[in-house]
Amino acid sequence: MKLLEKFQAMAGVRAELDGLGIRPFGAVTEKILSPTEAIVDGRRVILAGTNNYLGLTFDPECIAAAQRALAEQGTGTTGSRMANGTFAEHVALERELAAFYGRRHAIVFSTGFSATMGMGATLAGSGDVVMLDADSHASIYDGVRLGGAEIIRFRHNDVDNLERKLARLGERAANTLVILEGLYSMLGDIAPLAEIAQLKKKYDFCLMVDEAHSLGVLGERGRGLAEAAGVEEAVDFVVGTFSKSLGSIGGYCVSNHAQLEAIRFSIRSYIFTASPSPAVIASTRVALRLMQERPQLRAQLWHNAERLYAGLQGLGFTLGPQASPVVAVRIEDRETALRWWPQLLEQGIYVNLVVPPASPSAFSLLRCSVSAAHSDDQVDRIIAAFATLRTGA
Ligand code: PMP
Numbered sequence: 001m002k003l004l005e006k007f008q009a010m011a012g013v014r015a016e017l018d019g020l021g022i023r024p025f026g027a028v029t030e031k032i033l034s035p036t037e038a039i040v041d042g043r044r045v046i047l048a049g050t051n052n053y054l055g056l057t058f059d060p061e062c063i064a065a066a067q068r069a070l071a072e073q074g075t076g077t078t079g080s081r082m083a084n085g086t087f088a089e090h091v092a093l094e095r096e097l098a099a100f101y102g103r104r105h106a107i108v109f110s111t112g113f114s115a116t117m118g119m120g121a122t123l124a125g126s127g128d129v130v131m132l133d134a135d136s137h138a139s140i141y142d143g144v145r146l147g148g149a150e151i152i153r154f155r156h157n158d159v160d161n162l163e164r165k166l167a168r169l170g171e172r173a174a175n176t177l178v179i180l181e182g183l184y185s186m187l188g189d190i191a192p193l194a195e196i197a198q199l200k201k202k203y204d205f206c207l208m209v210d211e212a213h214s215l216g217v218l219g220e221r222g223r224g225l226a227e228a229a230g231v232e233e234a235v236d237f238v239v240g241t242f243s244k245s246l247g248s249i250g251g252y253c254v255s256n257h258a259q260l261e262a263i264r265f266s267i268r269s270y271i272f273t274a275s276p277s278p279a280v281i282a283s284t285r286v287a288l289r290l291m292q293e294r295p296q297l298r299a300q301l302w303h304n305a306e307r308l309y310a311g312l313q314g315l316g317f318t319l320g321p322q323a324s325p326v327v328a329v330r331i332e333d334r335e336t337a338l339r340w341w342p343q344l345l346e347q348g349i350y351v352n353l354v355v356p357p358a359s360p361s362a363f364s365l366l367r368c369s370v371s372a373a374h375s376d377d378q379v380d381r382i383i384a385a386f387a388t389l390r391t392g393a
Contacts, residue, residue, distance in 0.1 A: 105256070
């Protein structure tokens with residue numbers, strides 16, 4: 001069938017990997033043992049490729065709250081937020097998010113993807129301009145394409161490039177939505193948000209920051225890069241997810257703009273999808289509280305991040321530009337990456353394999369991420385496994 005021919009290339013890649021006897025995309029977790037250990041494809045592994053930054057997925061308080069909600073409110077809401085799917089707990093979580101960020105308005109979405117995509121699609125439409133970092137997440141790209149605005153990419157984390165493009169827009173700069181992420185999930189690098197906030201004074205654009213990987217990770221209170229960079233005032237809309245540091249699923253947007261309440265009823269990914277289930281909302285609310293009560297989790301996360309980064313750097317690997325909970329090992333040729341990924345797995349280390357076109361450039365990545373729940377010993381075992389790749393031991 002002609003329509004299906006375009007999937008041949010992807011089928012070819014799958015066949016190639018099957019031939020090598022590896023399953024890097026869609027490996028099956030047969031049993032999850034803890035935030036940092038699992039049985040994957042029959043092997044006990046240290047999980048070094050999750051987004052479980054604070055290690056809260058097995059927290060007894062989160063689990064108890066979810067179990068209570070399940071027993072008292074059932075398995076799902078069976079409706080969208082705009083119909084029967086807004087329970088008191090969704091509203092309570094929105095209040096708690098707004099209070100956490102010190103902002104007036106918050107929306108809870110069913111996933112992080114639908115939050116980012118929905119906000120991007122709704123804020124900028126025909127006649128508007130979107131300027132986005134070239135390495136933006138798929139949800140950002142998909143959203144702004146749906147919105148119908150003119151899309152202009154600026155070079156990843158390159159403030160001069162952004163400014164040149166803004167200057168070229170003339171008066172249209174004031175009709176522009178600039179979108180970037182706090183901490184980028186591929187290389188673990190951080191956006192130059194303070195400089196971009198400076199540009200806002202000159203060009204008066206609207207700024208949205210996706211703090212998916214920086215909630216609970218950056219900032220004194222865990223509010224993300226905007227807090228860490230001291231420029232929260234400059235960020236019009238913060239979007240993010242519950243699926244990483246909060247260990248559940250769902251997304252959010254917070255803002256001081258009163259229009260967010262009107263925007264809420266224009267977002268298709270909010271209106272036309274079922275709201276998060278009661279158990280999800282219950283565990284998210286507890287995780288949001290624990291994140292604030294336990295700053296030591298963030299300190300432990302950074303301790304682990306720096307230990308892994310220093311260890312892999314010491315082995316001579318090329319890493320992202322700075323230590324962060326995402327530590328990406330850059331590999332020039334795809335074949336080496338495909339060979340090394342199963343070697344790590346054999347040694348009980350599960351990391352993410354990223355090959356072009358999913359990687360930000362022509363190179364491949366063995367992307368590691370750490371959790372506050374990793375012990376020093378586990379981090380050292382990850383480093384030791386990488387050491388054998390170099391020596392071939
Ligand atoms: N934004 C960014 C930057 C992300 O990395 C992700 C998830 N990888 C999302 C949004 C989507 O979040 P979720 O997986 O919770 O839907």
